[in-house]
Amino acid sequence: MTKIKNMEEFAALSGISRPTVSKYFHDPDSVRPSTRARIEEALERFDYRPNIYAVNQNRKLTKNIGIVVPYLADPFFAEIARYLEQSCIAAGYRPFLFSSHGEQKLENEILDGLQSLKPAGVLFAPLGRISDKSAIEKFCASVPTVLFDSNLDGLGAAFIGSDNFSFVSQTVEYMTRTGEPPSFFEMRTPANPNANKRRKAYIEVMERLGFEPHVIKIEGTGWAFEEIGRLGTLKVLDERKLRTDSVLCSNDRLAIGFLAACFEQGIRVGRKDDCALRVASNDDHPFAKFTCPSLTTAAHDYDNVAARSVETLFELIENGGKLENRTETLFPARLVLRESA
Amino acid sequence: MTKIKNMEEFAALSGISRPTVSKYFHDPDSVRPSTRARIEEALERFDYRPNIYAVNQNRKLTKNIGIVVPYLADPFFAEIARYLEQSCIAAGYRPFLFSSHGEQKLENEILDGLQSLKPAGVLFAPLGRISDKSAIEKFCASVPTVLFDSNLDGLGAAFIGSDNFSFVSQTVEYMTRTGEPPSFFEMRTPANPNANKRRKAYIEVMERLGFEPHVIKIEGTGWAFEEIGRLGTLKVLDERKLRTDSVLCSNDRLAIGFLAACFEQGIRVGRKDDCALRVASNDDHPFAKFTCPSLTTAAHDYDNVAARSVETLFELIENGGKLENRTETLFPARLVLRESA
DNA sequence: ATAAAAACTTTACGCGCGTTAATTTTGTAG
DNA sequence: CTACAAAATTAACGCGCGTAAAGTTTTTAT
Known part of the structure; x- marks a missing residue:
């Protein structure tokens, strides 16, 4: 089991010329089946692979x-x-x-x-x-x-x-159909352009359904959405800014914070009768299944x-x-x- | 703003020889300050950078x-x-x-x-x-x-x-000091070697403190720990396998599932009087702050x-x-x- | 100012492979 | 078996850069 240094050496050991071996590595089907077999046989015995730096230097396009x-x-x-x-x-x-x-x-x-x-x-x-x-x-x-x-x-x-409109229209329609129309809960200055589209979709769908949109904007910057959502929710609850018993969060990570804040405050969330609030969201975050209560949300088509x-x-x-x-x-x-x- | 093709060309434009430029890129301090300045000045004007494939091919060690x-x-x-x-x-x-x-x-x-x-x-x-x-x-x-x-x-x-022992000893000691000694909740065949060390540490600490260890092993394979924890907990609760009101989960992701299951079953978790169960865990997962209730846990020194x-x-x-x-x-x-x- | 040291320039080779051109071998069809 | 196309071989160059050797210039020390 000697170590092969380069394609020259490997070509010699496999009994095939270097240009042909090079061709093989570029596209195994470009050589005759019999020579392909010989190369692959040698490949099993010697465990050689082309130096990717040399390859990438000389090919126009890397892989x-x-x-x-x-x-x-x-x-x-x-x-x-x-x-x-x-x-x-x-x-x-x-x-x-x-x-x-x-x-x-x-x-x-x-x-x-x-x-x-x-x-x-x-x-x-x-x-x-x-x-x-x-x-x-x-x-x-x-x-x-x-x-x-x-x-x-x-x-x-x-x-x-x-399609952000598809997300929001489904969640809004579901919530209005099964209860009060939702307020929309989001960050004031969202990092992601999808957030803006979701807000617009929310407003459009609400108006189309004949309800007055109500957008709640919370403060906070950065990517710690859960904590931003939690703190924002505590503030909103404290100031009694919720107009209905329904909330649609712009995204699941905010919703995770929202639910945590509700739990802290002893507010029961869910669609059951003994619940004070319904919360839905968008994204279907991998953890949305494990929030308390589990989160109703619109899933991306990953x-x-x-x-x-x-x-x-x-x-x-x-x-x-x-x-x-x-x-x-x-x-x-x-x-x-x-x-x- | 002509495009520079290679170091040769860049060297010519900067008025420095190619070997010296090469030396500069290897270590800017290895050239005289005045030539370094000239190179960096040219660098500003021409935006050249060495071809990493050529560099890595020739250097013994890549970066x-x-x-x-x-x-x-x-x-x-x-x-x-x-x-x-x-x-x-x-x-x-x-x-x-x-x-x-x-x-x-x-x-x-x-x-x-x-x-x-x-x-x-x-x-x-x-x-x-x-x-x-x-x-x-x-x-x-x-x-x-x-x-x-x-x-x-x-x-x-x-x-x-x-140090897994440090994790478990702190959580176990805290729980025994403030309430009943905990059972240990883990997967039967944990993917991670840390899990085994944590179980051993649990048993050792419990015995040292004069309590009988109680390990609850749940089924499940793979890396979907939250769901494994959730399903395992539902089963454990159903079969009434908990001996005390305290549970120590092997890791936070299992605990997230544990808490979700408890919530589903209407079991109040926490250290307050009206709670039926106390749950602690290990890792301080980024989401541990947002579980319901928030999770007491031992944090890694990331x-x-x-x-x-x-x-x-x-x-x-x-x-x-x-x-x-x-x-x-x-x-x-x-x-x-x-x-x- | 002079000598020695340090830094730089010039020249040239090598890295491992892509690729091309000219030539030879192999496979297939009639 | 001949004819011809397809595939492989040989030989050679180039990619962009590291690096070494030999010679030249600049800096530093005396």
């Missing part, structure tokens, strides 16, 4: 794909990243995962570092409001990029995300968003990095009824 | 560091990964983050792929029980590796983690574990990949009193 999410400590992004990773691997690519950790500076540094990785493409969920648009625009000009989750107008070759994102990226890559026109694909939500509303 | 965690959808690991990443960057390295997603096959594939990245070192939190020890051993033989969180006997150049891990890795790297003897460093827990116990 690397960058995956960038805004906040990995949010299990939602961890889950979607997992799906994206696996799809890339299945397609013969090498995914590299990065988290902006909620900071613009880090997001920019990641994009910067990504450029020198010369990735074939990038799947990018930007921070949103605090993203450095011009930096991202520059980046997208030099690297084939598909945006997901958070849309930034005109940036990237395509956007794939969830699988489709992820699948379409990679599909689109591969299409983009095969197209040489350009698509005729930027598309925006939105997947509808699925209402998940649990105990909280 | 890459691999970070491997068992399950990124667990915010605990996301948080620690964040700290590790930042430390690596601060030290001038390039971190690459990977998650095994709870699967041995993926863990092996990650290690495999990591080898061809030729990293200077790897920070590795293995899956634990289901890890492929022999594959890991092989990996560690060729790449400087520091294990953290989960120890595997003798593998890696060092281990840094938490910062120190992460800081010492990277410290040790850098030491290992500077030492050429070998340390005289394998060290195991354990940091004690900090008891966090909340409402559940």
